[in-house]
Amino acid sequence: MLHKTEGIVLGSSKYSDRYSIVRIFTRNFGTVSYLLPLSNSKKAKIKTSLFFPLSVLNLEVEHIPLRDVHKLKDAERQFPLxxxxxxxxxxxxxxxxxxxxxxxxxxxxxxxxxxxxxxxxxxxxxxxxxxxxxxxxxxxxxxxxxxxxxxNWENLYNYGYFDLINGEFISSAPSHKHYLNRMQCSYLVHLxxxxxxxxxxxxxxxxxxxxxxxxxxxxxxxxxxxxxxxxxxxxxxxxx
Structure with a gap:
């Protein structure tokens, strides 16, 4: 079934001499793998140059249930980078x-x-x-x-340790090693x-x-x- 959606290019990998697989984060389907024909021909319907990392595209795609890799039918750049x-x-x-x-x-x-x-x-x-x-x-x-x-930014200014596992500021160092000490926490106050x-x-x-x-x-x-x-x-x- 054909769908129109927007997508943001995350990356690509070679699949064969004729195709690569591109990973695209789409507005409607989340992160999806698509089959991209490899061609530098001026007549190619989909230009491989469109798929630079972080490119934002308008897409027409074919999604078939239970498939891991879907098909690109058309793609155009929303704005140049x-x-x-x-x-x-x-x-x-x-x-x-x-x-x-x-x-x-x-x-x-x-x-x-x-x-x-x-x-x-x-x-x-x-x-x-x-x-x-x-x-x-x-x-x-x-x-x-x-x-x-x-x-959790609560207690940002009151407690001196940041627990990376629980994502919160605490008053004393936790029993595990995944935390920021008082000096390291000073960056978070600004960041x-x-x-x-x-x-x-x-x-x-x-x-x-x-x-x-x-x-x-x-x-x-x-x-x-x-x-x-x-x-x-x-x-x-x-x-x-």
Whole structure:
């Protein structure tokens, strides 16, 4: 059965000499694998160049029950990604965030809300002129609202430890090792206010930015099933 939906490209892998498999987060169906014909011909109905990470597409797709891989019938770009495809910092962010999302967006009960957040974030990244190096921090913190793991910020200013497993501030160190100490928590006091409009105001060194990213990834890994090592992480560390 044919359907029209919107999609955000998460990644692709080679399937055969004629096809690749693209993972797309769709507004209506969540994360779906689609078969993409490989052709550089000008006559090709679907251009492979459309499927750059984080590209937002209008799609016509065929979904058949019980199939793991579905078919793309048509695809067109909603808006161009000039800066994301050419600015090397934004390129590294696009590859990292698309891989990150591929690990996070397995199933979601609120696909449309999550979709809108990611789509708006892609538009914000394309337009951003300042504070781009902090974009992924703001994005990952904001995404917790849509994945069911949003931290409990109550007692943010009263307690000195943050329990990564339970996602809350506590008065003393827990018995397990997954927590932030008083000094590490000081970053959270500021980061919980970060967004795309003010991210340029947060003056973080590369060392601090990478440390914060490690905490955030650990937080997701503790709360989400099967969260493997991210291949694009090391490249990102060198760029921002």
């Amino acid at each position: 000039y800066d994301i495809c050419n600015n090397m910092i934004k390129v590294s962010l696009a590859f990292f965030l698309s891989e990150f999302l591929m690990r996070v967006l397995k199933e979601s009960d609120n696909n449309e809300l999550t979709f809108d957040y990611i789509k708006n974030s892609v538009e914000a990244l394309e337009a951003a002129k300042k504070g781009v190096a902090n974009f992924h921090i703001a994005f990952i913190i904001g995404l917790t609202r849509f994945t069911g793991i949003y931290p 919980q206010r970060m967004n795309y409009g003010n991210m340029h105001l947060f003056k973080l060194s590369r060392e601090n930015r990478n440390m914060i990213l490690d905490y955030l990834i650990e937080y997701y890994r503790l709360h989400l099933y099967e969260f493997p090592k991210l291949k694009s992480l090391e490249i990102l560390r060198e760029m921002v």
